[in-house]
Amino acid sequence: xxxxxxxxxxxxxxxxxxxxxxxxxxxxxxxxxxxxxxxxxxxxxxxxxxxxxxxxxxxxxxxxxxxxxxxxxxxxxxxxxxxxxxxxxxxxxxxxxxxxxxxxxxxxxxxxxxxxxxxxxxxxxxxxxxxxxxxxxxxxxxxxxxxxxxxxxxxxxxxxxxxxxxxxxxxxxxxxxxxxxxxxxxxxxxxxxxxxxxxxxxxxxxxxxxxxxxxxxxxxxxxxxxxxxxxxxxxxxxxxxxxxxxxxxxxxxxxxxxxxxxxx
Numbered sequence: 001x002x003x004x005x006x007x008x009x010x011x012x013x014x015x016x017x018x019x020x021x022x023x024x025x026x027x028x029x030x031x032x033x034x035x036x037x038x039x040x041x042x043x044x045x046x047x048x049x050x051x052x053x054x055x056x057x058x059x060x061x062x063x064x065x066x067x068x069x070x071x072x073x074x075x076x077x078x079x080x081x082x083x084x085x086x087x088x089x090x091x092x093x094x095x096x097x098x099x100x101x102x103x104x105x106x107x108x109x110x111x112x113x114x115x116x117x118x119x120x121x122x123x124x125x126x127x128x129x130x131x132x133x134x135x136x137x138x139x140x141x142x143x144x145x146x147x148x149x150x151x152x153x154x155x156x157x158x159x160x161x162x163x164x165x166x167x168x169x170x171x172x173x174x175x176x177x178x179x180x181x182x183x184x185x186x187x188x189x190x191x192x193x194x195x196x197x198x199x200x201x202x203x204x205x206x207x208x209x210x211x212x213x214x215x216x217x218x219x220x221x222x223x224x225x226x227x228x229x230x231x232x233x234x235x236x237x238x239x240x241x242x243x244x245x246x247x248x249x250x251x252x253x254x255x256x257x258x259x260x261x262x263x264x
Contacts, residue, residue: 005103005121010091013123023088023124025133028061031070032086038072039085039095067128081108087122149253152176157249166240167233173252174230180256185264193230197222209263225251 005013011021026032033056037049053059073080082096087103089095098116099107105122109115124130146154153176160169178192185200185207200207201219208215229248233240 003121005087005091005123006101007091010103010123013125017125019125022092023086023127023130025063025130026086026088026124028058029063029086029129030057030065031084031127031129032089033057034065034070035086035089035095036093038070038082039089039093063129063133065129066132078111079108080111082106086127088124149249150176150256153249153253153256161245166242166245167238170229170233170240170245170248173249174226174234177252177256180259184259184262193226194223197226207264222255225255 003009013019014021023029023032030053033053034049036056037052041047041049041052068084070085071081071083073082083106085105087105090099091101091103094100096104096107098109099119102119103121103123104119106118106120108117110117146158153173156172156176157169160166160172178196181187181196181200187196187199187207191199197219199205201210201215201222203212203216205215208218210218232238
């Protein structure tokens with residue numbers, strides 16, 4: 001058997017690695033939810049995992065089980081087992097009674113016999129879900145959070161972002177912004193870029209109910225934005241930097257929301 005990991009040993013490992021005393025994703029990790037379910041609910045009348053998941057973890061932030069899945073013993077077998085459980089359920093929650101208060105992730109034993117053949121102890125820092133989470137928090141190429149993005153913009157760029165086709169994502173984002181401006185102010189001509197911006201926000205433009213000072217500010221902002229960033233990637237063979245594209249598409253999303261909210 002592995003060296004036992006009780007609470008003191010568990011928190012010592014955390015201190016040594018400079019990590020929190022408990023797993024920072026435990027409240028929204030699906031592996032923990034499945035472990036809690038099988039140790040607590042699986043043999044009760046209320047044994048539908050899908051219905052209970054929302055009570056076990058915060059599903060609005062759910063991190064799906066990754067890597068080798070959790071497995072639980074079968075009642076029809078003489079050899080009982082659980083594999084790849086969340087170790088914190090046995091340590092902190094209402095885990096399996098014979099190994100409660102220990103960070104046990106796997107165990108095997110005979111039916112009717114309380115003694116384990118094997119026990120595996122684990123710290124959260126070795127869990128696949130935790131390591132994926134920390135990678136996504138620190139990776140320079142993590143996907144931007146698109147929850148707040150307009151659906152039409154997400155549809156245009158999400159697959160491009162996944163496949164790291166950043167230049168194409170920038171071009172499609174500007175197409176989306178141009179379409180938003182045309183649709184909002186009912187401009188049927190195919191004018192584009194600075195010409196379109198001047199038509200709407202220029203001194204002679206009568207499309208938007210803004211005072212002259214604010215209208216000029218929007219004209220300068222949009223004209224410069226198109227001139228610097230759209231033209232940069234539309235007319236030059238330049239590979240987009242990931243941090244730059246995140247900033248560009250966030251700006252486009254924000255501008256599109258503001259434009260749609262303008263009074264005409």
